[in-house]
Amino acid sequence: MSRERSAPATRRGFLKAGLAAGGAVATGGAARAAAGDPAITEIQPWMQELGPGVDEFPYGMPSPYESHVRRRNVEWLTADPVSSINFTPIHELDGIITPNGVCFERHHAGAAQVDPAKHRLMINGLVDKPLVFTMKDLMRFPRENHVYFCECAANSGMEWRGAQLNGAQFTHGMIHNVMYTGIPLRLLLEEAGVKTNGKWVMPEGADASGMTRSVPMEKAMDDCLVAFKMNGEALRVEQGYPLRLVVPGWEGNMWVKWLRRLEVGDEPWHHREETSKYTDLMADGKARRFTWEMDAKSVITNPSPQAPLTHGKGRTVLTGIAWSGRGTIPRVDVTIDGGKNWHEARMSGPSLSKSMHRFYFEFEWDGTPLLLQSRAHDSTGYVQPTKDELRKIRGENSIYHNNGIQTWYINEKGEAENVEIS
Numbered sequence: 001m002s003r004e005r006s007a008p009a010t011r012r013g014f015l016k017a018g019l020a021a022g023g024a025v026a027t028g029g030a031a032r033a034a035a036g037d038p039a040i041t042e043i044q045p046w047m048q049e050l051g052p053g054v055d056e057f058p059y060g061m062p063s064p065y066e067s068h069v070r071r072r073n074v075e076w077l078t079a080d081p082v083s084s085i086n087f088t089p090i091h092e093l094d095g096i097i098t099p100n101g102v103c104f105e106r107h108h109a110g111a112a113q114v115d116p117a118k119h120r121l122m123i124n125g126l127v128d129k130p131l132v133f134t135m136k137d138l139m140r141f142p143r144e145n146h147v148y149f150c151e152c153a154a155n156s157g158m159e160w161r162g163a164q165l166n167g168a169q170f171t172h173g174m175i176h177n178v179m180y181t182g183i184p185l186r187l188l189l190e191e192a193g194v195k196t197n198g199k200w201v202m203p204e205g206a207d208a209s210g211m212t213r214s215v216p217m218e219k220a221m222d223d224c225l226v227a228f229k230m231n232g233e234a235l236r237v238e239q240g241y242p243l244r245l246v247v248p249g250w251e252g253n254m255w256v257k258w259l260r261r262l263e264v265g266d267e268p269w270h271h272r273e274e275t276s277k278y279t280d281l282m283a284d285g286k287a288r289r290f291t292w293e294m295d296a297k298s299v300i301t302n303p304s305p306q307a308p309l310t311h312g313k314g315r316t317v318l319t320g321i322a323w324s325g326r327g328t329i330p331r332v333d334v335t336i337d338g339g340k341n342w343h344e345a346r347m348s349g350p351s352l353s354k355s356m357h358r359f360y361f362e363f364e365w366d367g368t369p370l371l372l373q374s375r376a377h378d379s380t381g382y383v384q385p386t387k388d389e390l391r392k393i394r395g396e397n398s399i400y401h402n403n404g405i406q407t408w409y410i411n412e413k414g415e416a417e418n419v420e421i422s
């Protein structure tokens with residue numbers, strides 16, 4: 001097909017379609033066609049040459065035009081990248097599933113490079129029959145598939161005392177949401193036979209940090225999984241390959257990666273991660289402890305500081321994510337005027353317990369500054385608090401478990417900034 005022959009016809013077709021649709025002017029469609037958009041009239045290189053054949057990339061990667069969709073860290077947060085954290089680019093994603101390659105990473109001693117043939121899972125302590133499983137042994141247990149969010153208790157921790165980091169990725173990106181394939185922990189514990197005084201389980205990681213936490217037996221027997229796949233493929237090295245504990249709805253620190261041992265005991269171990277870390281220091285100097293469940297939370301991912309409005313006034317799509325460690329999110333409210341008027345957002349996609357939910361709010365932007373907020377309601381009736389309400393109860397010393405409402409300020413140019421409304 002030649003350019004001379006096809007281009008004018010295409011232009012006329014576009015004009016007609018634009019008039020028929022009526023709304024096309026708002027998004028620039030008809031105007032662009034009328035101006036002879038070279039993206040339409042010129043023959044592009046990819047129309048003239050053959051692309052790579054099958055097998056050129058046996059394991060596919062995103063388009064090079066998507067290279068900005070990546071994890072990022074905040075260098076000043078930690079002294080060294082092996083005991084550090086990076087953040088999921090939530091402002092670049094949609095739907096509810098986090099692609100494996102951009103799931104945030106939190107390591108206390110770097111990502112252990114484990115050979116699955118040499119990996120073992122031991123169950124010992126207060127059990128009738130101590131057991132050791134190879135990966136092959138584990139593949140013979142019944143497995144289940146569940147979508148769960150994993151949120152580090154420190155997510156939004158830098159925002160306790162005021163708005164600080166400019167980007168949803170940095171304020172709320174210590175979270176990922178994937179489908180796990182794993183064995184119910186209950187089945188493995190039942191195989192070993194928990195003694196009547198076995199009330200706690202201690203998962204231990206095979207990385208150099210030897211990560212350990214105390215998990216109450218009721219939770220271990222309820223919905224925990226010993227997972228080996230995420231989004232259908234083997235766990236990524238960063239996420240604990242070949243085995244990780246999944247503790248649905250509870251803080252990410254308990255989701256021990258590179259899982260090598262489960263010890264059953266009669267009381268909690270009071271290890272570092274449940275004493276000096278992952279506890280909430282209150283105003284009176286006492287610490288809240290064993291605050292495992294992640295409270296309902298939401299954030300608008302677009303627009304946000306890394307994803308400004310660049311299209312000017314008119315048709316605008318606002319979207320974000322919401323989740324609760326206690327169940328589903330039946331409702332999210334959104335305001336674009338700093339809380340004067342609230343609107344019920346439109347939920348879209350699966351509503352699964354202890355999983356991320358996606359919400360949208362479409363509106364006509366009049367070009368004036370906006371104050372955007374979202375407020376999640378969970379299936380227990382709990383409503384996400386403001387940051388001030390949270391500070392009233394918990395003081396200002398905390399780092400962990402900040403689920404307060406986030407505010408983005410949008411100026412006339414559509415640029416977004418992290419702010420707080422007092």
Ligand SMILES: Nc1nc2c(c(=O)[nH]1)N[C@H]1C(S)=C(S)[C@@H](COP(=O)(O)O)O[C@H]1N2
Nearest residue numbers: 104105106107108152205211252253256257
């Ligand atoms: N073995 C081991 N497990 C671990 C950690 C670790 O450093 N070592 N970090 C924990 C913390 S603090 C969090 S928030 C989650 C993060 O999981 P991710 O790296 O898959 O995002 O893993 C947890 N499990």
Ligand SMILES: [Mo]
Nearest residue numbers: 152153252253
């Ligand atoms: Mo964490």
